[in-house]
Amino acid sequence: MEIRKDYKGQKGLRQQVLDAGLCTNCGACLNLCPYHTSYQDNTILIDTCDREEGRCYAFCPRTYTDLQALRQNLFNPDQCTPELGPIKEFYMTRAADPEVRRSAQHGGTVTTLLSLALQEGLIDAAVLAEEGKTFLPAGVVAKTPSEVIRRARSKFVVSPNVATFNQAAKSGLEKIGVVATPCQAMALAKMRLKPLPPKDGSIDKLHLVIGLFCGWALSWRELKSLLQRKKMGEDSIVGLDIPPSKHHSMEVHTRNGIMEISLDEVLPTVRKACQYCYDMTAEFSDVSVGSARLPEGWKVARGWNQVLVRTQIGQELIDLARSRGLLELRDIPEGNWEKLQRASVNKKRAAIQNLVQRSGSSQDLLYLDYQDPLLRNFME
Ligand SMILES: Cc1cc2nc3c(=O)[nH]c(=O)nc-3n(C[C@H](O)[C@H](O)[C@H](O)COP(=O)(O)OP(=O)(O)OC[C@H]3O[C@@H](n4cnc5c(N)ncnc54)[C@H](O)[C@@H]3O)c2cc1C
Ligand code: SF4
Numbered sequence: 001m002e003i004r005k006d007y008k009g010q011k012g013l014r015q016q017v018l019d020a021g022l023c024t025n026c027g028a029c030l031n032l033c034p035y036h037t038s039y040q041d042n043t044i045l046i047d048t049c050d051r052e053e054g055r056c057y058a059f060c061p062r063t064y065t066d067l068q069a070l071r072q073n074l075f076n077p078d079q080c081t082p083e084l085g086p087i088k089e090f091y092m093t094r095a096a097d098p099e100v101r102r103s104a105q106h107g108g109t110v111t112t113l114l115s116l117a118l119q120e121g122l123i124d125a126a127v128l129a130e131e132g133k134t135f136l137p138a139g140v141v142a143k144t145p146s147e148v149i150r151r152a153r154s155k156f157v158v159s160p161n162v163a164t165f166n167q168a169a170k171s172g173l174e175k176i177g178v179v180a181t182p183c184q185a186m187a188l189a190k191m192r193l194k195p196l197p198p199k200d201g202s203i204d205k206l207h208l209v210i211g212l213f214c215g216w217a218l219s220w221r222e223l224k225s226l227l228q229r230k231k232m233g234e235d236s237i238v239g240l241d242i243p244p245s246k247h248h249s250m251e252v253h254t255r256n257g258i259m260e261i262s263l264d265e266v267l268p269t270v271r272k273a274c275q276y277c278y279d280m281t282a283e284f285s286d287v288s289v290g291s292a293r294l295p296e297g298w299k300v301a302r303g304w305n306q307v308l309v310r311t312q313i314g315q316e317l318i319d320l321a322r323s324r325g326l327l328e329l330r331d332i333p334e335g336n337w338e339k340l341q342r343a344s345v346n347k348k349r350a351a352i353q354n355l356v357q358r359s360g361s362s363q364d365l366l367y368l369d370y371q372d373p374l375l376r377n378f379m380e
């Protein structure tokens, strides 16, 4: 069937994204109308809508995305780098509070920044991911630091957090912060450009985006069956982690210690849509946070974060956390910047290659513009 790029409503979303296997389950097309929902790690159309243009289509990070327009309108274009997006500063940080560090995935920087933003009234609610039954996460609204700490740690199955933002913005909350994977940060950035006359002021309630670095997410079904095959009971698992690539493994944190599964077995369980993802560091966030690399090795590095500050709001929040003694900083080892750039570029090149293979033409990158001036650096 011919894919019609001129369909810009639900029909276009179905053809170009859902049926094409590009849906990341980010949640941007949910809670806008009664016709779409998220069910067991998939975005489902419950009923058809024949509008020619829709917010679902316009906000989706996998419909045509003008990266240059996002950079120019939302960031300082002079600070936009081809490899890592807009950059003001690069830090290595961790929470000063040992309790936050114990609860968190890595250094607890995300939890610290969100808690501070709530305490200071910079936001009145934060949208985070909550682990659900059998590893199926869901977006959740937290209004206090203790609610934030309870939702710390990474969930490696997608949590449709943008859907929760859409709902929260309609519920009377005025200043909302969102923790977002790169695809979700891209959706929120597209919403900020108000591509269609806004029905309500929802997107103006978005006051902070904390992005997570993201190499890939796992398919919920595949993860469940992998853990069953490995006889790893859900009840004993407290979390997952991905150490640096030389370990070639995924860690399963259980009550009895850490078990490892080879990446050879994990990679086939990655969400298929992630192979078309161009962004590793959540380039459209205020602050992006990921794991750290240190000469002392992963045992120490797992307690720290690498942080990219992208906007003035992000910078002010980090500065406040430092001045209050809530975040500790350490020197960034030589070579870390280049390693991060390389990892990000590798993801960009792989995405472009997969998109070209999919479309059959180097002049058709499906949702991206092959003429984008920064993206062109990574075309063969
Ligand atoms: C799917 C996925 C893939 C990742 N891949 C990489 C990678 O390749 N390289 C890398 O350096 N880092 C990666 N990360 C980020 C890393 O795992 C940590 O989240 C990051 O280092 C922040 O650590 P922290 O201690 O500050 O987080 P915490 O203080 O523990 O806070 C984490 C916050 O993220 C929220 N959250 C958890 N899971 C999700 C989710 N799925 N969607 C949205 N919000 C969520 C939590 O609710 C919490 O608020 C990935 C994260 C995810 C979720
Ligand atoms: S907006 Fe997000 S959830 Fe909806 S179709 Fe696009 S990628 Fe999927």
Ligand code: SF4
Residues within 6 Å of the ligand: 024, 158, 181, 182, 183, 184, 214, 215, 216, 217, 271, 273, 274, 277, 278, 279
């Ligand atoms: S790899 Fe990309 S598409 Fe997949 S969850 Fe991460 S940001 Fe979203």
